[in-house]
Amino acid sequence: MRDGDPDGGQSKPDAAVVRDALGVGVAVGLSGFAFGVTSAGSGLTLAQTCALSLLVFTGASQFALVGALAAGGSPLTAAAGAFFLGVRNAFYGLRLSQVLRLTRAVRPFAAQWVIDETTAVTLAQPTRRSARIGFLVTGLSLYVLWNLTTLLGALGAEAIGDTDAWGLDAAGPAVFLALLAPMLKSTTERAVAGLAVVLGLGLLPVLPAGVPVLVAALAAPVVLWARGRRRGDVQEPRDEQEQGDEQEQGDAQEEGR
Numbered sequence: 001m002r003d004g005d006p007d008g009g010q011s012k013p014d015a016a017v018v019r020d021a022l023g024v025g026v027a028v029g030l031s032g033f034a035f036g037v038t039s040a041g042s043g044l045t046l047a048q049t050c051a052l053s054l055l056v057f058t059g060a061s062q063f064a065l066v067g068a069l070a071a072g073g074s075p076l077t078a079a080a081g082a083f084f085l086g087v088r089n090a091f092y093g094l095r096l097s098q099v100l101r102l103t104r105a106v107r108p109f110a111a112q113w114v115i116d117e118t119t120a121v122t123l124a125q126p127t128r129r130s131a132r133i134g135f136l137v138t139g140l141s142l143y144v145l146w147n148l149t150t151l152l153g154a155l156g157a158e159a160i161g162d163t164d165a166w167g168l169d170a171a172g173p174a175v176f177l178a179l180l181a182p183m184l185k186s187t188t189e190r191a192v193a194g195l196a197v198v199l200g201l202g203l204l205p206v207l208p209a210g211v212p213v214l215v216a217a218l219a220a221p222v223v224l225w226a227r228g229r230r231r232g233d234v235q236e237p238r239d240e241q242e243q244g245d246e247q248e249q250g251d252a253q254e255e256g257r
Contacts (some may be wrong), residue, residue: 012130016055018222020124021137024117027060029145033060036153046154048153057143058115061086064213073208081213099123099131113139188227195219 032053037051044066052062061082068078093114099122102110113135121138125131154238184190203212 025141
């Protein structure tokens with residue numbers, strides 16, 4: 001979709017946009033049950049668990065927060081890890097503001113729904129009308145279902161009691177990996193994820209709980225630096241070869257004269 005053109009591409013039926021958006025909203029919204037169980041198992045109350053989903057509403061940050069708390073990390077460290085994971089939503093917002101072109105009165109409310117799923121559905125639409133419908137339907141369905149299933153999961157965990165005995169403590173990481181895996185499409189993305197796993201698991205026995213997650217965030221700049229250096233190393237021989245070819249051509253021209 002082109003930023004400056006409200007109808008920057010071939011139109012798409014509204015019903016098709018709604019269908020696709022609902023598919024994403026329902027599929028991801030149901031995973032709120034796992035968060036509710038994980039959060040309650042980490043020691044948070046029902047009110048605290050529901051408040052996180054209502055106010056934070058970004059699954060990766062929520063899982064990171066309760067996961068760090070469950071591992072014994074301090075609230076400050078857990079909140080820091082969740083914050084860094086949520087920073088990406090600010091960059092999503094910059095892009096979506098150009099695509100949706102919402103009024104100033106609506107923007108503060110729409111900002112609550114700027115997450116991975118709404119961004120993906122919105123940017124996949126060919127026109128601004130389709131983008132707005134996709135954003136609205138995805139955000140609304142996901143927000144309602146995520147909070148409802150969070151409540152049900154937390155209530156279920158309280159009824160069960162010891163969630164670790166049922167193996168439900170693994171529900172959060174499993175859902176997180178299920179959401180992350182389809183996003184790793186390029187070699188660079190897979191390399192970042194792999195290095196982050198190595199750093200996180202390798203430092204887990206030697207650093208306080210929650211800190212390995214912060215250190216694992218260094219995987220992205222490290223991989224990008226290595227990629228840039230590798231490209232530079234490949235470019236240098238090409239430049240030398242081009243210079244050599246130019247010198248040979250110059251010599252040949254001098255001999256011809």
